[in-house]
Amino acid sequence: MKRLFTILILISISSFSFAQDLVKDHWSIDKIIGQNLNDTDSYILTQVDINKNPYGNHIDFKKNGTFSCYYSASCGNDCFSQSTGTYEIVDKEHLKLFVVEYKQFGFCKSETLKLNHDLGIYFAVKISDTEIKLERVTQTN
Numbered sequence: 001m002k003r004l005f006t007i008l009i010l011i012s013i014s015s016f017s018f019a020q021d022l023v024k025d026h027w028s029i030d031k032i033i034g035q036n037l038n039d040t041d042s043y044i045l046t047q048v049d050i051n052k053n054p055y056g057n058h059i060d061f062k063k064n065g066t067f068s069c070y071y072s073a074s075c076g077n078d079c080f081s082q083s084t085g086t087y088e089i090v091d092k093e094h095l096k097l098f099v100v101e102y103k104q105f106g107f108c109k110s111e112t113l114k115l116n117h118d119l120g121i122y123f124a125v126k127i128s129d130t131e132i133k134l135e136r137v138t139q140t141n
Helices: 002-014 018-024
Strands: 027-029 042-047 056-061 066-072 079-091 094-106 111-128 131-136
Antiparallel strands (some): 027 042, 056 066
16 A cells, blocks of 8 residues: 555656646746845746736746746736746756846836846745745755
8 A cells, every 4th residue: 555655646746747837838926036136035836827817927938948027917007027037947846047137117117127147946846736836945055
């Protein structure tokens, strides 16, 4: 019985292909990457149907290793944030993030910041079938 349980656990862990899930799915995100460089310890990604839920904070991971993180609203009377950067799949549970630029525009002070900031490596924790938590790995020297 223990052996069967161990095999089932290993199968469920190995069935989670982090790289494929990131690129093929649409995600909402709890905060815009790069908006506050003092708040980068974790991000919550939730799989969404972009046609049914186009508003709020979203992130798109592209096949070429870049990402776009942005806020959208149902009207144009808002402050819109957007960041761009690169990502690297380290292994099937770890992701490295680098934010290149942050912009805000609309009904707020418009600004563009060239950040060029390495956010480090994140561990992907699968919370549910539709939710992933990216938890920053603390570097020890």
